[in-house]
Amino acid sequence: DVKVTQSSRYLVKRTGEKVFLECVQDMDHENMFWYRQDPGLGLRLIYFSYDVKMKEKGDIPEGYSVSREKKERFSLILESASTNQTSMYLCASRNTRTSVNYGYTFGSGTRLTVV
């Protein structure tokens, strides 16, 4: 089975800190995605990457950046963490060599609290 691993399940950071959320997938998927999940708002796309060194803004990129230097790793960076970035962050990947109708594989999520 494809596995998407997020490095931390829980993180607590201070306001103003630079925060790195790491995501690694082990099946050579081209596409990778970062979402945040908030009650009543569902999942909102922050950034995505079609392939190595490629990145595109999603619906809510403000306050975030990403890095994809290697195909298996997609990092989400909070440049200066703020309390309104307290959320559950979900990483996902997708294989473009299969049908478009195959779904994403999600990681288990990182619950980030900014204090």
Add this chain to the structure above:
Amino acid sequence: GNSVTQMEGPVTLSEEAFLTINCTYTATGYPSLFWYVQYPGEGLQLLLKATKADDKGSNKGFEATYRKETTSFHLEKGSVQVSDSAVYFCALMANSGTYKYIFGTGTRLKVLA
């Protein structure tokens, strides 16, 4: 633009009850439709999908039929179990090459023994 609307939760049912979670969508063209499930403390898992009108997706006793005339993709299960307690997300993917999902807000299901 494209959007997905799900019924508000939480939905609380007794074991063996019939489940329906409503999902309607707005989209141009012919999107693919999906249901994902999120068990407590976990990420989302693909539950079922349908790629064209009148297709029925099914898995683990859950079913959903792609109804283009009503722009709906309601999730149903004939007899729920306590282990079905989770959050369910409806999603669409426009067949326009971007491969991005539009998710609904999720519906929490709680099944009581």
